[in-house]
Amino acid sequence: MNRRDALRSITLTAGVAGMGGLLPALSSCAHESHAPQSAPVLLLEPSFDRALPILPNAPPILTLAAASATTSIRKGALSPSMSYGGNIYGPTIDVAMNDAVAIRLVNNLTVDTNIHWHGLAVPADMDGHPSRVAAPGSSIPYSFTVHQRACHAWYHSHVHGDTGRQVTMGLAGSVLVRDAAEAALGLPSGADEVVLMIQDKRLDMAGHQTYTPSASDIMNGHLGNHCTVNGMVGPVLATSRGWKRLRIVNASTARVFNLGMSDGIPMVVIGSDGGLLDAPQATRDVLLSPGERLDVLIDLSSLPAGGNAFLETRPFGGSATQGTNGVRVLRFDATAELGPSFTVPAALVPQPLIGEEQAVRVRTFDIANIHDGGHDGHAGHGSTGHTINGIGYRMERSDIMVEANSVERWTFDNSKGTEVHPMHVHGAFMRILRRTGGRGTLAVHEGGIKDTVLCMPGERVEVLVAIERHRGMYLLHCHQIEHSDDGMMLNMEVR
Numbered sequence: 361m362n363r364r365d366a367l368r369s370i371t372l373t374a375g376v377a378g379m380g381g382l383l384p385a386l387s388s389c390a391h392e393s394h395a396p397q398s399a400p401v402l403l404l405e406p407s408f409d410r411a412l413p414i415l416p417n418a419p420p421i422l423t424l425a426a427a428s429a430t431t432s433i434r435k436g437a438l439s440p441s442m443s444y445g446g447n448i449y450g451p452t453i454d455v456a457m458n459d460a461v462a463i464r465l466v467n468n469l470t471v472d473t474n475i476h477w478h479g480l481a482v483p484a485d486m487d488g489h490p491s492r493v494a495a496p497g498s499s500i501p502y503s504f505t506v507h508q509r510a511c512h513a514w515y516h517s518h519v520h521g522d523t524g525r526q527v528t529m530g531l532a533g534s535v536l537v538r539d540a541a542e543a544a545l546g547l548p549s550g551a552d553e554v555v556l557m558i559q560d561k562r563l564d565m566a567g568h569q570t571y572t573p574s575a576s577d578i579m580n581g582h583l584g585n586h587c588t589v590n591g592m593v594g595p596v597l598a599t600s601r602g603w604k605r606l607r608i609v610n611a612s613t614a615r616v617f618n619l620g621m622s623d624g625i626p627m628v629v630i631g632s633d634g635g636l637l638d639a640p641q642a643t644r645d646v647l648l649s650p651g652e653r654l655d656v657l658i659d660l661s662s663l664p665a666g667g668n669a670f671l672e673t674r675p676f677g678g679s680a681t682q683g684t685n686g687v688r689v690l691r692f693d694a695t696a697e698l699g700p701s702f703t704v705p706a707a708l709v710p711q712p713l714i715g716e717e718q719a720v721r722v723r724t725f726d727i728a729n730i731h732d733g734g735h736d737g738h739a740g741h742g743s744t745g746h747t748i749n750g751i752g753y754r755m756e757r758s759d760i761m762v763e764a765n766s767v768e769r770w771t772f773d774n775s776k777g778t779e780v781h782p783m784h785v786h787g788a789f790m791r792i793l794r795r796t797g798g799r800g801t802l803a804v805h806e807g808g809i810k811d812t813v814l815c816m817p818g819e820r821v822e823v824l825v826a827i828e829r830h831r832g833m834y835l836l837h838c839h840q841i842e843h844s845d846d847g848m849m850l851n852m853e854v855r
């Protein structure tokens with residue numbers, strides 16, 4: 361048993377023990393997978409009593425030292441966490457189109473770790489494939505050139521079987537890619553542009569975050585009882601009265617947020633995973649699943665000095681276990697200062713065209729909860745055996761062969777499924793064509809280039825996939841990370 365397996369075994373033993381022996385079938389095999397559905401985990405309304413931590417910016421040439429840390433997630437309590445250098449999470453890495461990135465990951469943890477550059481098109485050996493990890497005390501030099509349009513990418517651990525725990529504890533950060541087309545729009549910048557890493561956390565009575573998923577957590581998601589922004593429950597951002605650009609990433613393992621502004625504050629979606637939309641889209645709220653990013657403008661100019669407004673997550677339908685209640689997430693306190701004058705541009709930046717007629721191959725992926733024991737994840741230790749097309753993940757097996765620089769048309773079929781699956785592809789970007797069943801429509805931010813798409817229970821989502829230029833082994837997986845840690849992941853070989 362290697363170190364990672366040992367850790368996994370300890371974690372899962374703790375998880376099973378915590379269920380009071382209600383699930384004796386777990387000790388046998390993955391096929392006995394139908395754990396009882398637990399009651400939805402409700403989010404608690406926070407009190408807003410501390411300043412929002414601003415994640416520091418960093419240039420793309422640096423060392424990220426993954427280490428255990430402590431952070432105050434809830435006021436008055438110190439929680440164990442993990443970080444790339446601070447209390448929790450890593451710096452926001454600022455890169456421009458054509459910049460060289462040279463980042464050394466140093467592993468100061470007692471378990472394996474690595475980094476996946478979620479939303480960056482990088483060579484396969486730089487992509488954070490789970491077969492390439494840094495053992496404790498060792499390091500991985502990541503170096504590549506960013507050659508893609510302005511966007512909000514992010515980075516996080518991708519160690520198979522331990523990703524959910526490492527990301528929840530804090531091994532994640534943002535990457536902002538800039539280009540001239542974006543700069544020409546004069547969007548809110550400086551203090552008026554804020555990265556918000558939103559993550560639900562399960563806090564115990566002492567205010568410590570815990571991550572020991574039970575079998576029902578592996579099915580329904582390890583849902584937290586608190587919503588955090590940049591690692592803090594109930595943060596407050598004191599800010600001038602004017603337009604703000606919020607760069608949001610849903611860093612939860614499983615929690616879908618339905619994000620909107622209180623008090624009828626205008627909210628305009630301008631971008632998604634792969635950069636800016638063609639045109640701004642005013643909206644009331646947006647469903648954002650784990651792994652997805654949202655680039656949104658909000659207008660606080662109508663607030664009086666001393667007034668406030670909230671970013672909130674609202675209840676939503678479509679899932680038996682999610683969206684049950686809504687809470688306020690972040691409070692904006694208006695100062696006396698007026699922000700710079702700004703008019704939302706009528707047009708943004710044209711999307712790269714991915715035409716349906718370019719597709720050279722059609723594939724369907726059945727993601728509707730077919731269970732299988734034969735994978736490298738939690739097998740034999742409480743696994744429910746999540747699969748794609750009935751196949752559980754094997755580290756060394758090539759599952760999908762695709763051509764570099766080609767386009768394919770894929771369908772994610774969750775029409776018979778009961779679980780929430782945000783599907784994520786590495787080394788490729790997607791254009792969402794249509795959604796049938798469930799919501800039956802595309803969300804406003806889904807008009808943009810995507811790397812992650814939410815497939816709610818009952819939904820079939822058709823996408824065009826533009827495979828990038830790099831060859832080698834990439835991944836297609838569910839970004840409900842308990843599912844991918846459980847084997848809901850395939851190797852995609854680009855040739």
Ligand SMILES: [Cu+2]
Nearest residue numbers: 781838840843
């Ligand atoms: Cu899933």
